[in-house]
Amino acid sequence: MNITVIGTGYVGLVTGACFSEMGNIVYCVDVDENKIKSLKNGIIPIYEQHLKRIVNNNYNNRNLIFTTELKEGLQNSDICFIAVGTPMAEDGCADLSVVFQVAKNIGQIMTNDLIVVTKSTVPVGTGHKIRKIIQKELDKRNVNYNFEMVSNPEFLKEGTAVEDSMRPDRVIIGSEDEKTINTIKELYAPYVKNHDRFIVMDIRSAEMSKYASNAMLATRISFMNEVANICEKVGADINKVRLGVGSDNRIGYSFLYAGCGYGGSCFPKDVSALIKTGEIAGYSPKILNEVENVNNEQKMVLVNKIKEKFGEDLSNLSFGLWGLSFKPGTDDMREAPSIVIINELIESGATIKAYDPKAREPAEAIFVNNQNIEFCDNKYDALDDSDGLIIVTEWNEFRSPDFNEISNRLNNKLIFDGRNQFDKEVLNKIGFEYYQIGA
Incomplete structure (x- = not known):
């Protein structure tokens, strides 16, 4: 054709x-x-x-x-x-x-x-x-x-x-x-x-199917992030809870990972557009409004953990940050949690050394002329003279890093993990302070 x-x-x-x-x-x-x-x-x-x-x-x-x-x-x-x-x-x-x-x-x-x-x-x-x-x-x-x-x-x-x-x-x-x-x-x-x-x-149902699909997936993410926040308060582990929930074949494991919020070109705008569609038609979508609210707040979770450790004033502190794109496998920076996290840390006085295997160029365009962020060619170079490592995007190359190299490069053996990549008990045994989502 x-x-x-x-x-x-x-x-x-x-x-x-x-x-x-x-x-x-x-x-x-x-x-x-x-x-x-x-x-x-x-x-x-x-x-x-x-x-x-x-x-x-x-x-x-x-x-x-x-x-x-x-x-x-x-x-x-x-x-x-x-x-x-x-x-x-x-x-x-x-x-x-x-x-x-x-x-x-x-x-x-x-x-x-x-x-x-x-x-x-x-x-x-x-x-x-x-x-x-x-x-x-x-x-x-x-x-x-x-x-x-x-x-x-x-x-x-x-x-x-x-x-x-x-x-x-x-x-x-x-x-x-x-x-x-x-x-x-x-x-x-x-x-x-x-x-x-x-x-x-029919055409109208097909149009609605796309919005409903993305809104459902976004809801699953925000739901698990909310459960993760409760887990932290009551001493449960969201990583184990996910296994318990996902093993129910009515639910499954997809989109049940707790983290530092969703981004990208689809979920944020599609959830918002579906909310507006309902409002224009005379209906206020209560669940979807909260999906948005939870996600916006979730992008601040890592920032809050860092401030709980170091205080509100982050002047004279530097952090290595791994992952800029909103998800692995793409260079897309639209609505990426990294943008919120970096801006909040810089506003609090910190400097950032960032690495991403694919999203450096679009990230540089976003933070152009910002003297408080440096982009690195290698994930370990981002750790030099840094007071802690922040993981925002779960690229494969971050899953099994050399922890001796991380220890030698960082000023402090401190990791703030927004994607729950590692085993907390293992890291604690080798001397790291490890902060993750929901545990």
């Missing part, structure tokens, strides 16, 4: 690249000329495992075409995916301005019948608004091209996005047109040839 994907962010680039990997001709369209130029030169703007290889191979094979011209894509495609960003607006709602502009452009440019698919995460009812915008532009042109709307929400996890795209656990198709549904099924057939993983529903 010939496909146009509008937007070359995480969702658009991964989606387009994976469709091209299956032999489709894919036009990836973006208004950012520098980004398109970089992609043509083999420079991938995001880190995602396997993505660079797939993009470059299919670009060289001419299955993947990068362009700033929407017309070039639409005149050669039967399916158009909208995969532009829907960031959180100041009022907490999803900002749909780019989505609606894209819809307008499609109506102004399309020259043939088209299936328009919303891949972007959008509030309930957006698909119908897009339909009206496109039809309005077609009416202005006095042309009568047929188009069908589909909601096809993405469920990609940053760090494993390519794997999730190639082997999805489900493909949700929101549409009321049987021919269109069959076409989208045909497009996805190579990904689900071993199992029928298609779930077909």
Whole structure:
């Protein structure tokens, strides 16, 4: 098939690249000329495992075409995916301005019948608004091209996005047109040839499914973080509690890890947008409001532990910090707990030496010209003359470090672990003061 994907962010680039990997001709369209130029030169703007290889191979094979011209894509495609960003607006709602502009452009440019698919995460009812915008532009042109709307929400996890795209656990198709549904099924057939993983529903339910899924996962995280805080008060160990809870097959172990809060591009904005959706409809989502509150407070847990140890004034203290991205496997710094932690520590007088295997560049852009943070090339270099180690992101290379090296580099054998990477009893035996979440 010939496909146009509008937007070359995480969702658009991964989606387009994976469709091209299956032999489709894919036009990836973006208004950012520098980004398109970089992609043509083999420079991938995001880190995602396997993505660079797939993009470059299919670009060289001419299955993947990068362009700033929407017309070039639409005149050669039967399916158009909208995969532009829907960031959180100041009022907490999803900002749909780019989505609606894209819809307008499609109506102004399309020259043939088209299936328009919303891949972007959008509030309930957006698909119908897009339909009206496109039809309005077609009416202005006095042309009568047929188009069908589909909601096809993405469920990609940053760090494993390519794997999730190639082997999805489900493909949700929101549409009321049987021919269109069959076409989208045909497009996805190579990904689900071993199992029928298609779930077909109406557009509004498909739109809601994405928000509900992310809100549920965010709720599990905040719930366990709240339980972890109670564990600390009563002398229980959240690591053991997780085993007891997760072993119940009705619950399972996923997203039950206590930590220093969730971040990223999805959970914060999707929970907020779902809250606003409910409020606009006249309902106040009590649980989701608390999910947000717990998460915001959780990002301060490590800071509070450090201040309990050293006092409110952290002047003349330096800390080595491992992990900047909001999760391992990505360089994404959006809503990362590390940002809150670093800013709070610096505001209290501390200096930071930070290391992350992938997120140094975007982190440097966030903390540009801040003289109180230094970025290191090696995790152990971040410990030199530091008064303690802070672990924020659970990268694999942090799981089994050389504790003798850590001891030799640090001023104090002191670790504040926001991801519960180590065994407290083992560390205590070798002389470390070890502070973790919920134990």
